[in-house]
Amino acid sequence: MSREPLLRLTSAGLYCSRGGFHIDPWSPVACAVITHAHGDHAVRSSRKYLAAASGKLILQHRMGPRAQIQPLAFGEKLNLDGVEVSLHPAGHILGSAQVRVEHKGEVWVVSGDYKVAPDSTCEAFEPVKCHTFITESTFGDPHYHWAPQSVTYAAIHDWWRENQSQGRASLLYAYSLGKAQRILAGLDPSLGPVYAHPNIEQMNELYRQSGVALTATRGWNDTSLITDWPRALILMPPASRWEKGLAFHGHYATAFASGWMVLPDEPGKRGVERGFALSDHADYGELLSAVAATTAERILVTHGYIEDFVATLKSRGYDASPHKTPRCKKPPVVVRT
Ligand SMILES: [Zn+2]
Numbered sequence: 001m002s003r004e005p006l007l008r009l010t011s012a013g014l015y016c017s018r019g020g021f022h023i024d025p026w027s028p029v030a031c032a033v034i035t036h037a038h039g040d041h042a043v044r045s046s047r048k049y050l051a052a053a054s055g056k057l058i059l060q061h062r063m064g065p066r067a068q069i070q071p072l073a074f075g076e077k078l079n080l081d082g083v084e085v086s087l088h089p090a091g092h093i094l095g096s097a098q099v100r101v102e103h104k105g106e107v108w109v110v111s112g113d114y115k116v117a118p119d120s121t122c123e124a125f126e127p128v129k130c131h132t133f134i135t136e137s138t139f140g141d142p143h144y145h146w147a148p149q150s151v152t153y154a155a156i157h158d159w160w161r162e163n164q165s166q167g168r169a170s171l172l173y174a175y176s177l178g179k180a181q182r183i184l185a186g187l188d189p190s191l192g193p194v195y196a197h198p199n200i201e202q203m204n205e206l207y208r209q210s211g212v213a214l215t216a217t218r219g220w221n222d223t224s225l226i227t228d229w230p231r232a233l234i235l236m237p238p239a240s241r242w243e244k245g246l247a248f249h250g251h252y253a254t255a256f257a258s259g260w261m262v263l264p265d266e267p268g269k270r271g272v273e274r275g276f277a278l279s280d281h282a283d284y285g286e287l288l289s290a291v292a293a294t295t296a297e298r299i300l301v302t303h304g305y306i307e308d309f310v311a312t313l314k315s316r317g318y319d320a321s322p323h324k325t326p327r328c329k330k331p332p333v334v335v336r337t
Pocket of ligand 1: 036041092113
């Protein structure tokens with residue numbers, strides 16, 4: 001009889017039966033170890049949560065005030081029925097963690113979402129050695145390569161200045177949790193006032209309360225926006241309906257900050273004029289480097305270009321296989337020219 005793997009997929013998500021816990025389950029469970037607070041990794045109503053201490057305020061906000069969250073410092077070891085569990089920085093958003101699980105010398109690491117580019121608003125990604133590595137592959141295609149972020153921020157600043165010269169406000173769309181704060185930390189506040197939509201400002205506040213220094217932002221309904229309009233940069237969640245409430249103030253330009261903006265037709269599809277390829281995930285080359293740094297013999301690929309990335313890894317000599325879950329969405333087809 002074959003031995004049960006240390007982690008296996010169940011109807012609720014990835015499960016460790018020896019330790020009695022799930023990792024990022026999509027249904028409520030008894031004990032959920034959470035990699036980070038994004039909605040596709042953390043759901044409400046589990047009896048108990050284990051998560052990185054630095055992201056506790058954010059996770060509490062997302063899971064509700066009654067959720068029981070046990071915070072763990074990065075690297076702190078917890079023994080759950082003989083299984084050692086520890087969390088290690090994933091560099092994705094504040095408090096995002098890779099989960100290391102060890103039993104009788106066998107080590108698995110679940111990456112969650114991760115990025116390796118520097119980001120002053122969260123802990124830096126840390127490679128963790130293991131035997132089996134479950135990696136995400138959101139951008140696991142050679143088409144995805146990020147420019148240095150200094151280049152991307154320079155492009156955002158140029159766009160902002162150009163809009164100012166034309167008397168237009170700059171509406172920059174970005175995911176409320178993680179991306180908006182990273183942008184805020186990279187913006188030059190001397191260029192003009194920065195306003196934030198309430199959904200984003202709520203996250204900014206949680207970051208500030210968690211000890212992350214962020215540039216001061218002005219509120220969405222701040223009346224100074226009327227006079228500041230042509231100089232303002234306004235951070236918006238990615239849903240175009242939000243801008244309707246602002247339109248009466250005057251002309252504006254729109255842009256979206258996301259790794260998907262590498263694809264030429266993405267800005268148009270999202271109804272914006274410009275795209276800035278700034279991602280909270282590793283690009284293709286960074287994924288390959290991260291996998292190599294784990295020294296893992298076996299790689300399970302989830303969340304993204306699963307088949308393509310498995311094939312890439314196999315061609316490089318890895319024992320790689322797909323790890324498909326109901327949360328894995330089909331990524332856009334990359335058109336090769
Ligand atoms: Zn995420």
